[in-house]
Amino acid sequence: MDDNNKKAFSGMLSRPADIGTDPGHVVIPQELPILTLRNTVLYPGSIVPLGIGRPKTVRLVEESIRDNGLVAVVAQRDPDCDDPGPSDLYEMGCAASLVKLVKTGKDNFSVVVRGLARVKISEYTQNLPYLRARVHSVEEPNLNPVEVEALAMSLKKAAREVLKLIPELPPSAAELLEKVEDASVLADLIASNVEASIEEKEQVLETSELSARMRKVLELLTRQLEVLKLSNKISSQVKGEMSKTQREYYLRQQLKAIKDELGDNDESDDDLADLERRIANAKMTEDAEKAARKELKRLRNMSSSQAEYTVARTYLEWLCDLPWNTETEDKLILDDVRKILNDDHHGLEKVKKRIVEYLAVRKLKADLKGPILCLVGPPGVGKTSLGQSIAKAMGRKFVRVAMGGVRDEAEIRGHRRTYVGALPGRVVQGMKKAGAKNPVFVLDEVDKLANDFRGDPAAALLEVLDPEQNHTFGDHYLDVPFDLSKSFFIATANQLDTIPAPLRDRMEVIDIPGYTREEKIAIAMTHMLPKQLDNHGIKPEQFSITPAALEKLVASYTREAGVRNLNREVAAVCRSIAVEIADGKMGPFVVDEKKLEEILGPEKFISEMAERTELAGVCTGLAWTAVGGDILFIEANRMRGKGSLQLTGQLGDVMKESAQAAMSYIRSAAARLGIDDSLFGSWDIHLHVPAGGIPKDGPSAGVTMLTALVSLLTGIRVRNDIAMTGEITLRGNVLPVGGIKEKVLAAKRAGVTKIILPERNKKDLADIPAKNLEGLEFTFAHRMDEVLKAALERMPTPLPEKAIAPAVN
Numbered sequence: 001m002d003d004n005n006k007k008a009f010s011g012m013l014s015r016p017a018d019i020g021t022d023p024g025h026v027v028i029p030q031e032l033p034i035l036t037l038r039n040t041v042l043y044p045g046s047i048v049p050l051g052i053g054r055p056k057t058v059r060l061v062e063e064s065i066r067d068n069g070l071v072a073v074v075a076q077r078d079p080d081c082d083d084p085g086p087s088d089l090y091e092m093g094c095a096a097s098l099v100k101l102v103k104t105g106k107d108n109f110s111v112v113v114r115g116l117a118r119v120k121i122s123e124y125t126q127n128l129p130y131l132r133a134r135v136h137s138v139e140e141p142n143l144n145p146v147e148v149e150a151l152a153m154s155l156k157k158a159a160r161e162v163l164k165l166i167p168e169l170p171p172s173a174a175e176l177l178e179k180v181e182d183a184s185v186l187a188d189l190i191a192s193n194v195e196a197s198i199e200e201k202e203q204v205l206e207t208s209e210l211s212a213r214m215r216k217v218l219e220l221l222t223r224q225l226e227v228l229k230l231s232n233k234i235s236s237q238v239k240g241e242m243s244k245t246q247r248e249y250y251l252r253q254q255l256k257a258i259k260d261e262l263g264d265n266d267e268s269d270d271d272l273a274d275l276e277r278r279i280a281n282a283k284m285t286e287d288a289e290k291a292a293r294k295e296l297k298r299l300r301n302m303s304s305s306q307a308e309y310t311v312a313r314t315y316l317e318w319l320c321d322l323p324w325n326t327e328t329e330d331k332l333i334l335d336d337v338r339k340i341l342n343d344d345h346h347g348l349e350k351v352k353k354r355i356v357e358y359l360a361v362r363k364l365k366a367d368l369k370g371p372i373l374c375l376v377g378p379p380g381v382g383k384t385s386l387g388q389s390i391a392k393a394m395g396r397k398f399v400r401v402a403m404g405g406v407r408d409e410a411e412i413r414g415h416r417r418t419y420v421g422a423l424p425g426r427v428v429q430g431m432k433k434a435g436a437k438n439p440v441f442v443l444d445e446v447d448k449l450a451n452d453f454r455g456d457p458a459a460a461l462l463e464v465l466d467p468e469q470n471h472t473f474g475d476h477y478l479d480v481p482f483d484l485s486k487s488f489f490i491a492t493a494n495q496l497d498t499i500p501a502p503l504r505d506r507m508e509v510i511d512i513p514g515y516t517r518e519e520k521i522a523i524a525m526t527h528m529l530p531k532q533l534d535n536h537g538i539k540p541e542q543f544s545i546t547p548a549a550l551e552k553l554v555a556s557y558t559r560e561a562g563v564r565n566l567n568r569e570v571a572a573v574c575r576s577i578a579v580e581i582a583d584g585k586m587g588p589f590v591v592d593e594k595k596l597e598e599i600l601g602p603e604k605f606i607s608e609m610a611e612r613t614e615l616a617g618v619c620t621g622l623a624w625t626a627v628g629g630d631i632l633f634i635e636a637n638r639m640r641g642k643g644s645l646q647l648t649g650q651l652g653d654v655m656k657e658s659a660q661a662a663m664s665y666i667r668s669a670a671a672r673l674g675i676d677d678s679l680f681g682s683w684d685i686h687l688h689v690p691a692g693g694i695p696k697d698g699p700s701a702g703v704t705m706l707t708a709l710v711s712l713l714t715g716i717r718v719r720n721d722i723a724m725t726g727e728i729t730l731r732g733n734v735l736p737v738g739g740i741k742e743k744v745l746a747a748k749r750a751g752v753t754k755i756i757l758p759e760r761n762k763k764d765l766a767d768i769p770a771k772n773l774e775g776l777e778f779t780f781a782h783r784m785d786e787v788l789k790a791a792l793e794r795m796p797t798p799l800p801e802k803a804i805a806p807a808v809n
Contacts, residue, residue: 028095028116031135032070032095033071034124034130034133035050035113037074037075038075042096043189044116045114048113049110049111050110050111052111062101072095073096074093074121076089079198086131091120092206094118095115095135098112099113099114119137121134141208142183143210148210149183154218156178158221183210183214283326288319288482292319323431324483327436327486328397331359337356341390344388345385348386350511351373370467371489372507373489373490373507373509375493377494377511377514379562379564380564381562384400384444387440387442394488396438396488398439399431400444403448404444406426406450407449407457408452410454410455412425412460412461413425413474417477424478425476427441427464441489443465443491445493446458447493448498458499464489470487511741513742514560516771528570529545532571532574535574538578542577543591545592548593549592552596553573553596554566558605617708619707620632620724621703621724622700622744623698623746624700629746634701636686637686638712640683641684646684648688651696654697655689657699658728661702661730662706662709665706685712687705689701700726704725707724707787707791714792718793721751721752723747723755724757724791725758728784732784733783733784734786735760737761748772755778756778756790757778757779757781759782761780
């Protein structure tokens with residue numbers, strides 16, 4: 001029951017036992033002070049406490065108590081009026097006696113008044129300091145005693161029913177009701193407690209004829225009885241529909257039941273109607289629309305305060321926001337595509353050719369599925385930015401999702417909606433972000449995926465990157481198939497070894513090699529400088545850099561497969577010029593080699609080829625790393641000892657075995673190599689690979705270590721312009737190795753002019769652009785004798801024939 005209904009008839013509890021006594025023995029003066037009331041009406045026989053605070057009202061009460069204690073209590077027409085005048089008051093009021101005055105605060109009082117008789121105001125005789133008026137008593141004729149008796153019975157009956165519907169009231173209220181015998185007092189008693197407006201209560205007060213007044217009171221009481229009955233019905237109805245866990249939306253269910261009673265219950269509010277419109281306009285698949293409408297039906301029967309309401313609504317919004325049937329139109333003019341790709345990236349011809357091929361076939365066959373490429377190369381060569389250029393060239397949306405460090409399968413396929421805070425996986429989130437079902441979708445750093453007890457993300461990607469399956473990709477959150485077959489997936493990686501074989505098998509792998517010095521100079525001039533000048537607010541006519549300075553910048557301040565550090569150094573040069581311009585210096589500014597060194601400091605990288613190989617026992621090798629190729633120097637030294645071999649430089653087991661195999665071959669062929677066999681028993685040999693803080697492993701340094709050892713033991717230096725790679729056997733054969741492209745480019749960046757490769761690696765040079773091979777001289781070796789002949793400044797003089805070990809051919 002609401003608070004207002006609980007208060008109904010509460011005034012009965014304070015009604016005195018002599019309430020039915022006739023107040024007629026009190027003589028009502030012809031003139032009385034007027035006490036105004038807000039939001040209530042005083043009836044004869046009622047005892048009511050009133051709070052007063054207006055100064056004029058306080059003075060009125062104090063002077064009346066000193067006089068005869070009588071006032072006329074009149075209700076205000078407007079309860080918000082703070083200083084009512086005669087026109088603001090009703091004409092009918094109630095003469096009352098002031099029973100008690102209590103001070104409740106500094107300027108506040110509480111006065112208890114008892115209604116005596118109805119009075120009507122004839123005229124006002126005083127306005128200040130408070131209102132006074134001439135009044136006369138109103139007769140209360142009883143023209144139909146029989147009807148009055150019947151009305152009294154009806155009033156008592158209705159009042160009893162009302163009291164039953166308010167169980168909070170004590171039994172004494174019903175007992176008081178039964179004690180009232182006077183019909184006029186009964187009518188006024190009920191009128192003073194019934195729920196009604198001020199206007200309705202004033203009408204009861206102004207109705208002097210008893211039967212008419214009782215009918216008005218009965219009408220008000222009957223209305224309240226119906227409201228109480230309906231309220232109880234609603235409560236019962238709601239309680240029957242609710243479980244113990246649903247009591248939090250009790251009030252909303254009450255409102256729903258009220259609407260049902262009034263026949264004014266709308267099936268959905270504006271919010272749900274908007275969702276229904278979005279479902280209709282989303283062009284979902286049949287399965288998706290069926291799931292959406294089923295969830296919407298559940299949502300209509302929920303309260304918005306339920307936790308499940310938010311979950312269901314979020315799910316529907318995801319379904320409505322996904323691009324089920326929205327596609328962008330591909331640009332199929334191949335010349336325009338070539339121009340955009342060439343403007344954005346220097347080189348990378350293999351990738352550009354593949355994009356043009358796809359669009360050519362797409363032009364001939366409209367329903368072609370999107371390709372799935374994997375761009376593999378060292379950092380900074382433009383794999384991710386190439387994806388942006390491809391999207392721009394094709395006129396498609398671009399989405400990038402970082403895969404590095406992802407170890408939860410749910411990151412790809414989404415969480416089931418039973419989990420708190422569940423969301424779709426990154427693939428579906430990317431499709432929503434794109435707003436089209438055919439974006440260029442870059443999965444960045446797929447070689448750095450991890451896995452743990454939460455599942456294997458690489459396994460989840462198998463469906464995403466399989467053209468035969470991804471047209472019905474299943475996200476755990478959506479729980480309906482989503483078509484990914486129109487998307488152009490591009491995965492990027494620094495190395496293939498860490499990508500699981502089944503995932504690698506689903507992608508078309510395109511190697512992106514590192515850049516040569518000439519390519520970096522071209523990239524810096526055509527791409528980086530214009531961009532950095534614009535970023536730093538420098539006009540092209542204010543700045544220039546000499547070719548020699550640019551070449552020095554590339555060669556002496558960066559050493560990487562990509563161009564990220566080069567871009568940072570170019571930005572540093574531009575910042576320095578920007579400072580000079582901001583200081584008011586006049587241009588144009590020309591950066592030459594001297595100015596470059598003033599800006600960037602001393603050279604960071606100096607060619608060590610000649611310096612490192614000027615002594616015997618040092619040889620230059622080629623290595624493959626995850627960030628591209630690199631050169632490494634292998635150093636050998638000897639000292640008096642017992643013939644032991646010491647290996648340092650954080651070498652892995654395979655590399656250590658290569659060193660031992662090289663030593664075994666040298667000992668077996670010592671005489672032919674001009675090495676005294678007695679050295680092996682009286683000298684210790686130390687083999688070291690510098691950069692000892694970096695772990696190293698693999699068999700491809702075998703020929704380099706053998707050459708360094710031969711150089712040490714014969715005293716013949718290795719050529720300072722040569723580098724090599726290859727695996728060796730105990731019999732001196734040279735076996736092929738991997739990473740030839742990266743190694744060759746690293747050699748070219750380091751200024752190497754001659755490269756020794758295994759003979760069976762000759763075919764790998766076909767993967768390297770011809771311009772990157774310019775200036776390089778290759779020796780393809782099958783045996784170590786061929787390697788030593790090309791690497792050493794001169795071949796060692798063999799010892800006499802008798803010293804040659806017979807086991808070696």
